[in-house]
Amino acid sequence: MRQRIVRLILVTLYMMLFTLPAFAADTNFGQRVSGMAEVTGVRVSTEANKTRIVIDANKEVTYKAMSLGEPDRLVVDIPNAWISPKLKKEFPVNSRFVGKARVAQFNPQTVRIVVESKVGKQNHKVFSLKGGPVAGRVVLDIGDLSGDSSGTKIDLPKTKPTPAPSTKPTTKPTKPSTKPSQKPESKPETKPQDDVDGELAGITGLRGRKITIDPGHGGSDSGAIGPTGVMEKSVTLRVAQELKRLLVAEGATVYMTRDTDTEVSPKGADASDIEELQARCDIPNQNGSDIFVSIHMDSFTNGAAKGTTGYYYSLGSKRSRDLADKIRAGVIDQLGTQSRGTQSSNFYVVKHTDMPATLVEVAFISNPSEERLMNSEAGIKKAAQGIADGIADFFG
Template identity: 55%
Template sequence: MKKVLRVLMALALLLVCSVPLGAEAASSFGERVEGMAEVTGVRVSTHDGMTRIVVDADKPVKIKTMALTNPTRVVADIQGAWLSGKVKRDIPVSSPFASRVRIAQFSKNVVRVVVETNVGKNNYRVFPLSGGPVPGRVVLDFGQVGPSSSGATVALPDVKKPTQPATKPAETKPATKPAEAKPSTKPAETKPATKPATKPTTQPQTSTTQPSKPTTQPQTKPVTKPQKTEAEKTAEETAGTAEQEKTETERGIDEITGLSGKVIVIDPGHGGNDSGAIGPTGVMEKTVTLNIALRLQKLLEAEGATVYMTRSTDTEVSPKGANASDIEELQARCDVANNHNADIFISIHNDSFTNGAAKGTTGYYYSRGSAKSRDLADKVRSGVIDQIGTQSRGTQSCNFYVVKHTDMPATLVEVAFISNPEEEKLLNSDDGAQKAAQGIADGIADYFG
């Protein structure tokens, strides 16, 4: 009997163990979030009298907002969304307009964003924004947010300011001018009275009609203005909203990333006669780096940056082409950045090793370079890892020619190991190349942010 029980228990255990629990969990999670927007990041920027918080999502979203007191908070609920595990949940903000941002999965299909702030209702604005390189965004502005904003740190004290210009027009200066004797005596002068005796009956009529025209014009204008504004309220509000949307779109793209006006040089490693490393299935490094670089160029230009490429096709950079020495080729790449007075220089490469198991992403900066170069290298490496999920191999100093002989902060990023079969496949895919480009763009945005 005991043997039978043992056999039955063993069979039961075998059945339990044979069920792919991880697959079921993954499947149920995939089903739960299917069709929902994934919230992928939160970015904060403070300048020009305003703090802007942008929440990124992979598709357009709808929001509900509310204000809470004790303490003062502004809440934005993102509908039909789920929060990526990569997003930082609690972000301190060093700003006179906001002190903290928190984000969490409030319910199974709502992501809640809470901003601790001390501004009044006229000094913040929350709205969704779609289009551009990020399909969906929620923008939360605090401070000087538009015509309704007083433009100071806290709204309440500044509400008094608009009353000052309102009282100035009511001063005695405009009041005394119409009451002066000059306008009253002019019509009473004898000159117009003597002239209309015989000669021109039309002249006095025209002279009398000339003063009447200004009187009729002001009468008709004030009458028509209220009628027009009442009839066109909706149109004006729509036009104002459209114009505001345009400015918000520009500011949402330019200000939050800080890329407007920035000059960036992208250097796709190798090219032309130099294939670079070659993967197990024959994928060449020069092809992968160019693919990523061209995608990165589009992302950065969409964010307002001016981008120069050391090469945009499969060719050498040096005017000497295949006849250039290694140093001449590398110096030609540096010259592109130095001659354009670039703000930063990004050289894109893929790592390789004899052991195909080697994998991961590395950021490099010149060993004797500035702290800004290290910061750039670190942020770009982190951005790539966040997007393609590779292992971090750290941010390391180096003596590579292109980061040593450029005059601005520079980094060389080894996106992944092309010698690793899995990472070669990732690098050679459209999805992998796009995510790698997005990761570098994210790192650049963080650097300038």
Template identity: 50%
Template sequence: MRRICLLLIALLIGVLGTVSPAASAEAAFSDRAKDLTRITGVRIGRTDGNVRIVVDSDRAVSYKQSVLASPTRIVLDVQNAWIAPEAKKDIAVDSPLVSRVRVAQFDASTVRIVVESSVQKGGWKVFSIDGEKPRVVMDFGAAPTAKPARPVPKKQPPVQPSEPEGDADEPRDTDRIHRDIDAITGMKGRIIAVDPGHGGSDSGAIGPTGIMEKSVTLRVSRELKRLLEAEGARVILTRTGDTEVSSKGANATSVEELEARCEVANRANADIFLSIHADAFTNREVKGTTAYYYTKGTPQSKRLADSVRTALIDSIGTLDRGTQTCNFYVVKHTDMPAILVEISFISNPDEEKMMNSESGIRKIAQGIADGIADYFG
């Protein structure tokens, strides 16, 4: 009996010995991370002749850059930093200048950013910006130009001597850089039309427990509006309550109702249009996420559909049913890049439950918002 007890004690000590180092390591990293810069994300913007990569952080950073060959890769090692788990680690870029950006924790205190590029030596530059929103900026190709300033009258009043010219111009250069970055990355100032599918007398599809599509799409759209507006976008919902959009209400024909939704986006001169829906099928086992764009739509519409679908699936973990073309009225009769997103199948019990939960709504909206952010760069 004594021998058995001794064996059990030895076994317990062995188990605790294997658990303890892991717990200690986690605690040690938590303590160390307090003194490290947190890399919160990487944004990519594209204009004609330029790709701008912006590395966001929670404090000013120091970095080292190097170049690897065959293929050409520009390496940026951010010192005393760690990368946030939610930051994207591998980004494909649709540009002849840059094809891919990869981000990884190189060692305990270094975040390595690798940019695969066709740009030759001297064709890129790297600089950092301090302030409220610290960041490192990597420009490939010609630097993006800001909108021309208003003409300055030729006749100028006498200017009193002031500080040296270089010191005076520096804040304006920093302001211009901030404007340039905002112009080609992020959603500040974008007009985004979001269409919560169905509403009013039209419930849309109904799930196994009675959850209505019109309720899900409105809840998602409201949360999506909140997220996008927090990033500086102007968001227009085609409906804000459980109503039809057409002024004719329940008396409107299907075409009149859909036409009214398109008109909301067209009148606002929106940059993009998204119609939010939940899919359904007679077989309750069918599941997954699909994005649609008009059969004769623009490449921008396809890119928007791909971006939203991919980010949404990453967020909610649904089956990927791909991006498909369609002839839906709302994506055919809008004047801007337009897509229709089928979040998942409300006819599937598991997906209905997910779409009716608060956490599910948040994840859906966040996924769509991430996709829109990817689209705008």
């Protein structure tokens, strides 16, 4: 009997020991969000002259709006807020005014909404509403607003709403708060210490993510060469540099396997193929990158071959396939290239990296029209934006 009592006491102590951390985490989460607004819904509706996006919260909120270019995006930050776990994070709109919208926990205190605009940086209006069935609402109107006013039609109470304070100071385009100040060699931002904070700190966004970009070929290795002499190594570097700019602007820490027209291995042109490829893998493996993206241009003897392909290691994780698929889709969405699918491969750089990895063949440099596209500034920017969109979707 005495032994049974002792065993019961030991089991009780054991259970208390291993449930206290979880209890503490729940308590910490409750304390963290107790004074914050919960973003509970995003509603989208399109009229003849505009698309309206309404952000619902369980209490009154403030906001800060800014416009970003290339491509045109409307960014709205809601401070002192957190996202309901039930809320869908991405909203394909596909109206003639808006491409898509996504919402993310930008940092532990800020919810960010990003809307891709098809009508230019100035053709939008942002304002808050008080009263009605929802305690806090922020409204984003995008479209032809020349004859519009804040007396809007969607989801408003029948009574005239209280006029919202002027938002001119906040809707004036400003520089984004995540200006590209990080450098590859700098230390990444410290991640939250527990799982609960990690959820809140931006698991749906790019802020704090570590990403390695690998521009294919370089130095003595030109890669494929197009009909007019455009070299693969030059196109991949230009796309990678623009992609780095986009990702850093969104708060990511970016590492490049090369920043110039050079080999990656310390042996330079004397390195074997394996030594050069391993040097590219060593960079993300050593810096603990979250993902690895290798950028290439495809080539074939038949100049009619065209399109975009995503590759992942055949025996790798499902996350690598997901990354490859999303980046391929993002590039196709931006460039309008033909989809050649997401395929398994045994490429060295996706096989010998320790994180989700993909090699994307953006387009065929051997195809005259795709060579011309990828040698243009517009093509470079669209390709980079497509890869960035795919990365954002992967983390979203």
